[in-house]
Amino acid sequence: MTKLAVLGASGRMGRAVVRLAKEAEMTLVLALGADAVGQDAGELAGVGRAGVPVTSDVGALAASGADVLIDFSSPAAFAAMVPVARAARVAIVSGTTGLGADELALLDGAAADVPALWEPNMSVGVYVLGQLAALAARALGDGFDVEIVEAHHHAKVDAPSGTALRLAERVKAAREGLELVHGREGKPGPRKPRELGMHALRGGDVIGDHTVHYLGEGERIELTHRASSRELFARGAVRAAAWVSGKPAGRYGLSDVLALGGAP
Numbered sequence: 001m002t003k004l005a006v007l008g009a010s011g012r013m014g015r016a017v018v019r020l021a022k023e024a025e026m027t028l029v030l031a032l033g034a035d036a037v038g039q040d041a042g043e044l045a046g047v048g049r050a051g052v053p054v055t056s057d058v059g060a061l062a063a064s065g066a067d068v069l070i071d072f073s074s075p076a077a078f079a080a081m082v083p084v085a086r087a088a089r090v091a092i093v094s095g096t097t098g099l100g101a102d103e104l105a106l107l108d109g110a111a112a113d114v115p116a117l118w119e120p121n122m123s124v125g126v127y128v129l130g131q132l133a134a135l136a137a138r139a140l141g142d143g144f145d146v147e148i149v150e151a152h153h154h155a156k157v158d159a160p161s162g163t164a165l166r167l168a169e170r171v172k173a174a175r176e177g178l179e180l181v182h183g184r185e186g187k188p189g190p191r192k193p194r195e196l197g198m199h200a201l202r203g204g205d206v207i208g209d210h211t212v213h214y215l216g217e218g219e220r221i222e223l224t225h226r227a228s229s230r231e232l233f234a235r236g237a238v239r240a241a242a243w244v245s246g247k248p249a250g251r252y253g254l255s256d257v258l259a260l261g262g263a264p
């Protein structure tokens with residue numbers, strides 16, 4: 001049985017991971033969180049007592065015996081956790097978004113000693129959307145303007161979403177020279193051919209929608225993914241944790257888990 005630690009265990013995603021860990025035959029050994037400290041992680045997740053109280057002490061990771069840590073927290077919590085997991089030789093699977101270059105460099109460093117997998121969207125469907133987005137950008141070429149629109153619930157703190165940024169990377173890799181333009185207001189003037197528009201909608205309980213628009217003369221294409229359940233991301237993370245556990249040190253992505261090859 002894989003021994004699992006969860007960072008952000010009292011959050012929405014962390015609780016979904018705790019729920020799914022049971023059916024994936026993983027043993028929860030540590031629940032890290034900033035709120036609900038002292039409460040049982042299984043009870044918080046609605047799956048009954050797990051005997052694992054939420055703690056804010058990331059230093060407890062070393063003694064927990066965890067094989068792998070799943071993280072859905074915040075960039076600050078991520079940055080505090082990575083060196084600890086690295087020193088404790090615990091594999092890392094993170095879905096936390098809003099990470100900057102410094103945080104990702106920390107993960108790259110840790111990958112010298114432990115398997116480290118970060119994916120801003122753990123959905124298989126979104127992964128395929130990324131592949132399609134690149135294919136369409138390449139095939140349609142300069143005659144089509146590309147704009148990305150994402151929508152999320154009102155509590156989301158980062159914008160645009162990590163998934164939207166990842167989609168933009170895919171499009172940029174397929175069509176060189178594009179530059180991101182975030183939203184538009186005032187009098188930005190006519191759209192420049194090299195713009196790659198990015199727009200973030202926030203409101204309600206939207207779990208996560210992403211559309212890549214290809215706007216041409218007399219025709220347009222829209223590629224859309226809509227998430228209707230948070231569990232799908234947790235399911236992807238648990239699948240990734242089972243895959244990464246016991247793998248050699250290195251940086252991994254969902255593409256490795258799905259054995260699809262190509263960019264992570």
Ligand SMILES: NC(=O)c1ccc[n+]([C@@H]2O[C@H](COP(=O)([O-])OP(=O)(O)OC[C@H]3O[C@@H](n4cnc5c(N)ncnc54)[C@H](OP(=O)(O)O)[C@@H]3O)[C@@H](O)[C@H]2O)c1
Nearest residue numbers: 008010011012013033034035073077095097120121122233
């Ligand atoms: N990759 C994916 O597929 C995917 C899917 C969905 C969400 N996400 C990302 O996952 C992250 C969490 O999302 P969520 O919806 O679960 O958010 P959430 O409900 O706000 O949960 C985040 C949890 O992390 C905890 N946390 C924050 N700072 C901490 C610290 N220093 N130490 C320990 N715990 C800390 C928070 O506690 P407090 O409330 O006390 O701060 C909270 O319990 C976000 O970055 C989100 O964008 C990724």
